[in-house]
Amino acid sequence: MTGRRSAEEIGSTPTGPRALPPLGPQRSVPAPEEVDTVLGSGLRVVAVRRPDVPMVELRLRVPFADTSGRDDSAHAAVAEVLATTILSGTSSRSRVGIDDDLAGVGGEIGFSVDPERLSVSGHALADGLDTLLDVLADLVLAATHPDDELARERERLVERIELASAQPSVIARRALQERRYGAHPVTREMPRPEEVTAVTADAVRSLQASALLPGGSVLVLVGDLDPADAVARVEKALAGWSGGRAAPLPALPELRARDLLLVDRPGAVQSQLRLSAPAVGRTDPRYPALQLANLALGGYFSSRLVENLREDKGYTYHASSSLELDPHGAVLAVETDVASEVTGPALLEARYELGRLAVVPPTEDEVESARRYLVGSLLISMTTQAGYASTVAALAAHGLSSSWVREHPARLEAVTTDEVAAAATEFFAPTRFTGVVVADAARTGPGLHALGGVEIP
Structure with a gap:
C-alpha cells in the first residue's frame, strides 16, 4: 500500500526531528471511598x-x-x-x-x-x-x-x-x-x-x-x-483485643555532624561508604524541594552521584542518596560500595558532589527530570491495591491520612528551581554529615588520613 509513512518519517520534519509537545498538566488523583x-x-x-x-x-x-x-x-x-x-x-x-x-x-x-x-x-x-x-x-x-x-x-x-x-x-x-x-x-x-x-x-x-x-x-x-x-x-x-497503648519509639537523639568513623574489616576487598545528615519530614514545607534536590544528587539513575562515581570514574556499580523517614523527622543517607584501592578517591568524589549540589544547585532541566520521575513513581505506587495499602499504612504510622499522598503531586508541581536550590544549600553541605567507612584499615587508612575528616581508631 503506497503513501504510508514510517515512524521515523512521522517524527521528523524537513529541518530535523519533530519537537516533542510540552507535558500536560498533572491530573489530580481522585479520592476513593x-x-x-x-x-x-x-x-x-x-x-x-x-x-x-x-x-x-x-x-x-x-x-x-x-x-x-x-x-x-x-x-x-x-x-x-x-x-x-x-x-x-x-x-x-x-x-x-x-x-x-x-x-x-x-x-x-x-x-x-x-x-x-x-x-x-x-x-x-x-x-x-x-x-x-x-x-x-x-x-x-x-x-x-x-x-x-x-x-x-x-x-x-x-x-x-x-x-x-x-x-x-x-x-x-x-x-x-x-x-x-x-x-x-x-x-x-x-x-x-x-x-x-x-x-x-x-x-x-x-x-x-x-x-x-x-x-x-x-x-x-x-x-x-x-x-x-x-x-x-x-x-x-477484634472485640477482644484491648488492654492499653502500644509503646512508641523514644525520640531519637540529635544527629550531629562529625568526622566519619573508619571501621576496620581486615582483608576486605571492598569498602562501604555511608554518610548521613539531618533532614526534615513529610509535613515540613521544605520537604518537596528536599525530595527533588535529593533525586538530583543520587535518588535515581539519572543523578550526579551515578554520573560521577559510576559512569565517569567507574568506581562503583551503585551509588545513591535517600531520605529515611521516621515519626520524629528524617535523615539523609548517601551510600556506595567501592574497591579498597579507590576508597579515598570515591569518598573525595562523594564529598565533591555534596558540595557541588550546595553551591551549584540543580538546573531547571535536572529539577524537571526529577519532578517527572518522582510524581510518576508516586502515582505508580498507588495503582494497585497492595501498593495503596502499603502507602496508606506508612503514612498512617506517621499520623498522616491518605489525602497527603493524593495531594503531594500538586506540591511537587509547585516547587520552583529556586526552592530546590535553597534546599540543596541548606541540607547537602558536606560539613553537615557524619557516617562510617567500613574497610580494611591497613589498606585504606593512610589515604583516608591524608584526605582528612575521617576518625581512624
Whole structure:
C-alpha cells in the first residue's frame, strides 16, 4: 500500500526531528471511598474501597519499641523470635490449620518486626475478609508459641542472622546506626545470634501479652469492600483485643555532624561508604524541594552521584542518596560500595558532589527530570491495591491520612528551581554529615588520613 509513512518519517520534519509537545498538566488523583476512624480500643482503622480486583489487602502496624531503658538487645531478640513463631499455632488452630483456613479464601499473612514496630501484611479474596480478620484476631490474642516450634524456629533464625551478619552491607548498616544514634533502641535492627539463643518461650509469650496492644496501632484495609461495613467487621473480629497503648519509639537523639568513623574489616576487598545528615519530614514545607534536590544528587539513575562515581570514574556499580523517614523527622543517607584501592578517591568524589549540589544547585532541566520521575513513581505506587495499602499504612504510622499522598503531586508541581536550590544549600553541605567507612584499615587508612575528616581508631 503506497503513501504510508514510517515512524521515523512521522517524527521528523524537513529541518530535523519533530519537537516533542510540552507535558500536560498533572491530573489530580481522585479520592476513593474511605472510612478513617479510631475504635474504642484505640486501634485506628482505615478502610478504602478499591474494587479493581475482588481482593482485600491488609496492613497492621503496631508500635513495638523497647522502652525498658536497658542498653542491650534483649527486646530485639525476643521480638524477632515472636515474629518468627507467631504463625506456629494458637489455642484453637495449629500451624497447618492457619494455613488451611487462609488458603481456603486465597489468603496469606506474614509478620515482621523492626526497632519501631511489628508489621503484619496479608491479603484474601474479598468474600474471605471475615476469615482473614478471624485468623488475625486469633494470632494477636491467642498465639501459643509452642516450645518445640519455638526451638526449631529459633535455630533457623540464628542461622539466618549468622549469614546476614557476615554481609558487608549489614556490617555497614549496624556501624552507621551506632555512629548516628549510639545506644538508642533504633540501632538494634538485628539481634546477635547469642541473644536469640537465650530467648525463652516464656519471654516471647510475656512480650506478646504486654506489648502487642491496639492503642496507637493502625489497621489498613484496601480492596473490593464497603468501608463502613469493613470497619464494623474489624470491630467485631477484634472485640477482644484491648488492654492499653502500644509503646512508641523514644525520640531519637540529635544527629550531629562529625568526622566519619573508619571501621576496620581486615582483608576486605571492598569498602562501604555511608554518610548521613539531618533532614526534615513529610509535613515540613521544605520537604518537596528536599525530595527533588535529593533525586538530583543520587535518588535515581539519572543523578550526579551515578554520573560521577559510576559512569565517569567507574568506581562503583551503585551509588545513591535517600531520605529515611521516621515519626520524629528524617535523615539523609548517601551510600556506595567501592574497591579498597579507590576508597579515598570515591569518598573525595562523594564529598565533591555534596558540595557541588550546595553551591551549584540543580538546573531547571535536572529539577524537571526529577519532578517527572518522582510524581510518576508516586502515582505508580498507588495503582494497585497492595501498593495503596502499603502507602496508606506508612503514612498512617506517621499520623498522616491518605489525602497527603493524593495531594503531594500538586506540591511537587509547585516547587520552583529556586526552592530546590535553597534546599540543596541548606541540607547537602558536606560539613553537615557524619557516617562510617567500613574497610580494611591497613589498606585504606593512610589515604583516608591524608584526605582528612575521617576518625581512624
